Amino acid sequence: MTSAPTPADLSDLIAAIRPADPAVMARARARQAQLTKPPGALGDLEDLAVRLAGVLGNERPDPRGVAVLVAAGDHGVARSGVSAFPPEVTPAMVANFLADTPAGPGGAAVNALARTVGARVYVMDAGVNADLPDHPALVRAAVRRGTHDLSVQAAMTPAEAQTLILAGAALARRAVADGADLVIPGEMGIGNTTPAAAITARLLNLDPAQVTGRGTGVDDARLAHKAQVIRAALNRTPASAPLAVLAELGGFEIAAMLGMMLQAAALRRAVILDGFVEGSAALIGVQLAPHLRDYLFPAGQCAEVGHGAQLAHLGLRPMFQLNLRLGEGTGGVLAAPLLLGAAATLREMRTFEEASVPGGA
Structure with a gap:
């Protein structure tokens, strides 16, 4: 170990x-x-x-072990109608990640794919807005039940952001101690492409319309509304330093994934990047620690419009393009055999x- x-x-x-x-x-x-x-x-x-x-x-x-670390959190901005699904889906999906099924632990896409490639799934409560039942496989790291609405106030305090970063780091240390050489940060949180787009727009100095996608599949009217919500958040705060941007515009699961990436890199393990929400954490991470880029291996370019801008800024080439937009770390799990094969x-x-x-x- x-x-x-x-x-x-x-x-x-x-x-x-x-x-x-x-x-x-x-x-x-x-x-x-x-x-x-x-x-x-x-x-x-x-x-x-x-x-x-x-x-x-x-x-x-x-490289041997493969671990996918799924951080779940809720978002105050989800009440603004930026998603096609209600926030209540987040705790329901956490239960799904942990459910017993005939095939094995977990009934979500990430569980099915992880079983296929022999990856281990870890699940973290990074700030779900619900009473989650006790479960031996659930890592409790929440400091609060969901972030504030980023369009009207800071999503979290700097102290909360750092607490979640270090919680993510602790889970990455655990996964590495359990044998993982390939670490896949994953996420679940209704509305989380909104903070991801806000972070991306601010750090890349782009208009929200250039990086705001359909997330769970919103229609044109809701997509325009989503971009306006992000624009309001950007107009609300001038924050530009990476940790300030995270606190003002981010999500608890984004902070946790940032910690996972930083810790995996510090332990000289490879980080497989899943998609757009993970990419927003990576943008912050590379600003904090430029050498983090060496450890990032993007899985595929996802269907979110801003993902290509993230990868171009990081100077990283994705391994495939399957139009994925589920999150959970699913694309990262699919990429793991490619890295194992390359090695x-x-x-x-x-x-x-x-x-x-x-x-x-």
Whole structure:
């Protein structure tokens, strides 16, 4: 079991993040060039494998456990009609994540996909607006039942934001101690594409209409209303520093996912980015700790219009495009086998010399 140090505070956690190992990546790249295949024949898998080598510190990377950490939280802004579903869906979905089913624990999409690829699912109450029943698999980290309405006041206090960041970090440490080398932050919270869009618009200096999508599938009228709500939030506060933006415009589950990303990177584990809400946490994280970018592996570009802008700003290329917009970490779980496969090619393929195959450089 991996022993994971506990950061004294957020500044310690940020300071612990170091760049991916350039020497290891150079050796991995040199080995990649000698493998029994034409140069570049494995396409993007080759770059993924080299990046994983640098993250894990081994030119023959051997990632094992996969964990998806689903943080659930409610949002005051959801009462403003920005979603096609009522806020009551959030606690109902938490129950679904934890339910016993004939196939195994959990009846949501993320559970089904996680079982398929052998990933472990962790569920956190980051601020659900309901009395959640006791469950041995539920991690309780809520400081309050949902955020305030970001269009009229700060979503949370700075202290609440930092508490949730460190709670997310603690869950990531637990997952790594349980054997995870690939960490997938996930989320559930009706209305959470609204704070994600607000954060993205502010940090990328874009108009809300450029980054506001349909979320749960709202119609044109509600989409226009959603953009107006976000515009009101941006007009309300001039906050631009990353933690201030999180407190003013974010969600409790976004804060928790930020902590998961920072801690995984500090422990030199790969972070698989699921979608738009996760991308908003990543934007904050990379501003706080630029080396975090080295540890981020986007799964797919989701159907939310602002996700492409996030990935372009981060300089990251997604692995696929399936028009997903569910959240929960589902896209990240689907991407895990691609990363495991990329690592296997670098680790297990023989070089031309090792295989006595003519044609090597």
